[in-house]
Amino acid sequence: MRKRSQRLWLIGAAGLLVASGVALAATALKDTVAYFYSPSDLVEKNAAQVGRSARVGGLVEAGSVRRGEGAAVEFRITDGSHVAEVSFDGLLPDLFEEGQGIVAEGRFDGSGRLVAERVLAKHDENYMPKEVYEALKDKAGAATPASYETRPAGAPAT
């Protein structure tokens, strides 16, 4: 095998692999990317289409949590101006409670409700999910939660 043909097959193999990598990434992205919406986005952009996967974030509306059969739970997420209906069947995170900032991931059903596969709460007492903070910040008049960037003095940095 001469040097030249060696380089040819090396470049060929690399090109083929990179091309298939790009193709893989493109097809995978088309089906799996989930955009983040605040409840207002859902109303304004009419984004709650059946079967679309999405992340919806905001505060758990006070008084909206309804427990159903077994572990089923329904609640509303609010950003101060609009609300989004969410249903979930599973164990809620430890820090889930009314008034708390959360992100629900899942797909929309026929009635525009998000059927959540995962519910994320802030993971310790000082932070809320960044997207939630920003979604709330955008809404004037919403009860602004403790600032996301600034921590109270002496609070854990982790």
Add this chain to the structure above:
Amino acid sequence: MIAEIGHLLAFLALASALAQSLIGLTSGGEPARRLALVTSLTSIGAFGALIVSFVTLDFSLALVAGNSHSLKPMLYRVAGAWGNHEGSMLLWCVIMAGYGAAAALTMRADALRDRALGVQGLLTAASLAYLVFASSPFTRLDPAPLDGGGLNPLLQDPALALHPPFLYLGYVGFSFVFSIAAAGLILGRIDRDWARRTRPWALAAWSFLSVGISLGAIWAYYELGWGGWWFWDPVENASFMPWLVGAALVHSLIVTQKRGGMSAWTAFLAVLAFCLSILGAFLVRSGVLTSVHAFAVDPERGLLLLAGLAAAGGGAFTLYAWRAPKLLAGPEFDPVSREGALVLNNLFLSVAAALVLFGTVLPLFGQAVGASMSIGEPYFQLTLAPMMGILFLFLPFAQAATWRRAELAPMLPRFAVAGALSLLAAGVAFGFYRQSPWILPGVAIGAWVVAGALMDLSRRISPGGWVRALGLSASVWGMTIAHVGLGLFVVGAAVETAARRDQTFVLSPGESAEMRGRTFRFEGVREIEGANYYATEAQIVVTRGGVEEVMTPQKRFYPAAGTPTTEVAIRKTLGGDVYVALGDQVRETPGAWRVRLSHHPLIDWVFGGAILIALGGFLSLVSRRRRDVPVSAPEAAPASPVTDVQSGAEAPA
């Protein structure tokens, strides 16, 4: 007082690191070596001062006040020192200086060592400057609070106390690989001797990183209460990218060491691995990406890290662009040869790393155009599974191939046996868990890798029988163990991901639930008190085949942090883990609780496989020490382009 000494030592370390880089990059010799030791000792001193402050609960330090508490057990008081942004940056500096000192103590004294110490000094100085000027752990509070805020209870765990040090030994270990690559490029000497001396550092860093990532996965599995061990979270990806590039590097180094080939590519990977480590630090600490890890969220610090990445990466790649064209290609080889197979390995691993990078940073670009998106598990599974699957199909052939040109035909009967065994394993696994067809390819490929590795081992020892096994070098054992571990990991990951069962029940005392042939009877809850928490503990009697066992999952509350956590109960069995998590109380029905029951088949194969991979890496590292004889005579070699020992000068690539 101790904190002030620590602060002073950090400044001394910074000065020493600067001197080390200046002398290492110019005259070198004994002064560079001594300065590397001084840098290391002073940073260890600074870190020691921080640990003492944490152990003695000096709440006048802002960091201690924020991350410790008088009720915290001793292990976590110590671990609290690195369970935060500032302390972990100091640990980063200590390990970086430590690698410099280790090199100063073990490497042969020559220009390569001196330049490597110089570059390492520069990296250490930059890290220390970032520490003392932008994130000092020694900032005082006045007045001092009476007690601290407590460490996040999720982090109060043995696996997580050890997770950061191992992760950093890996991440930061690539800094010395970077330094020695930069030194080789400066001297124009990326040759077989360079590869031989670089390989242990790359193996050490990569193996430590494997351990660190595994510890994190194990912790996530039992502490977060979801039963998952990998979430494709940006922070996890940040550690996975250097791991993939490191895996490519430890394989391409073999070609450079044994054949003098792929030298430019190897140097490129050596530089890239550490750049990805810094990128990881940036992603974790800047808060640019939404992550469950959300470390210190501070855009300004993030910007500084980005500047550091630009400087280190920019500098090294400029050096690379200048020097790499002068490096010589190794001897030619057939596509079907061990070189060819290792090139393929590198191509696959690099494309995989690029796919992970793309999926991790794409949301960043989405944010820039105003669309907040998340790219999760499905993307990574859809892209990485086929890439890795094909790579692993080739692995047994790669192990069987000889250098330069390989004849695989004589090996075909053995491959047929390995193939039959792997299909059998897939059939057996599918017989157990029929839920998902994905188990079939996953188990078949994993078993194929294991069979291929064992086949290769038997080929190596067959002429002399088992006596010969003792004579095999540790690197052969290392390779075999790592590849067997990889195969077991693939089997475990495929089965666990496809066949895990998860179900939430509402149970009142005396009620039972069924899952996978087991009956779970809920007996009720009781309140208990731990060292620094209160807990509600459930009694759940698990029955299978008449054998009863009690499992006690807890829900804990840490008053210092004001946070509840879930403490799952895990029962190990031959086929996998039975995993029970206690949810919350059902308000409508007194005495009833939500309980999640899960079954994680072959979960130990996932963790065991990962640990075997790391063990294999460490073993390969030891082997080199046993026959540490210079291949060529580099001392006499002029600082000129690579001289290839094997085949003399070749046409430039």
